[in-house]
Amino acid sequence: MTTQIDKVLPLYEGKMGNIFDHRSAYFVGIGDTDIKPNPDHGPTTSVVPRYWVGPEVTRARQERRTWGTQTAMLGFRRVARNTDERTCIAAILPWGAASYGWILSAGPSADGLAFLCAQYNSFAFDYVLRQFLSQPSIPQGTFEQLPCVPRDAFSTNPHLTFDYRWVVEQSVRLSATDEKLATWAAECGVDSAPFKWDPAERARIRTELDAAFFHLFAVDRDDVDYIMDTFNLIRDRDTANHGEFRTKRLVLEAYDQMAH
Secondary structure, eight states, X not given: OOOOOTTOEEEEOGGGOBTTBTTSEEESSSXXXXXXXXXXXXXXXXXXXXXXXXXXXXXXXXXTSOOSOSSEEEEEESBOOTTSSOSOOEEEEESSEEOTTEEEEOSSOHHHHHHHHHHHTSHHHHHHHHXXXXXXXXXXXXXXXXXXXXXXXHHHOTXXXXXXXXXXXXXXXXXXXXXXXXXXXXXXXXXXXXXXXXXXXXXXXXXXXXXXXXXXXXXXXXXXXXXXXXXXXXHHXXXXXXXXXXXXXXXXXXXXXXXX
């Protein structure tokens, strides 16, 4: 999984990524199902793609759009299957080539990408998105009409116990576990990347971000309780593994702590 091929770039496909993770799987062949989960999220691990792209082709595609940064890209997976626990699955990708399976957000700055990545991956945003879908994919036009928390939401809500920089830093910590994203992390103003892949720490950060975006979307606690119950696959998995809807309980606890 660490093979390097000079003068060509890996084509990151949607099925290779997951929430806050651009390298959750790698290809072992060229068939659609020739893919395996990546067990190694070390800082120097590179996942093997199905296809490679020449730099001239990549540059030609990139020049069609206006980018706010050239250190990374933000994408969310186009395919939204009912067998997935989440509908919106977003990740920061190393600057380079991405397939049709990723819908890219090109305009924001480096820290803007981090903020949007955290927002796209939140339960609050996911719930809103699901209200607009009637097919197993996310139309870009539909996505662009969704309500999104702007940066100035922090200045209009003086009762928040966190700020924009905190959200950016947590998002970078989840995303920049690969040395290829260290430059992007530095551009976001976050040092010490790449960060260690620690499942327990990642779960804690994600819980806090989920709670934070419920506050940013001004969702009341009773509605948070209801929204979390709509994520049936996560509820069923938690119940089987922990005997309770653990994710919901932790999000509500974090939500309550941020309310003070």
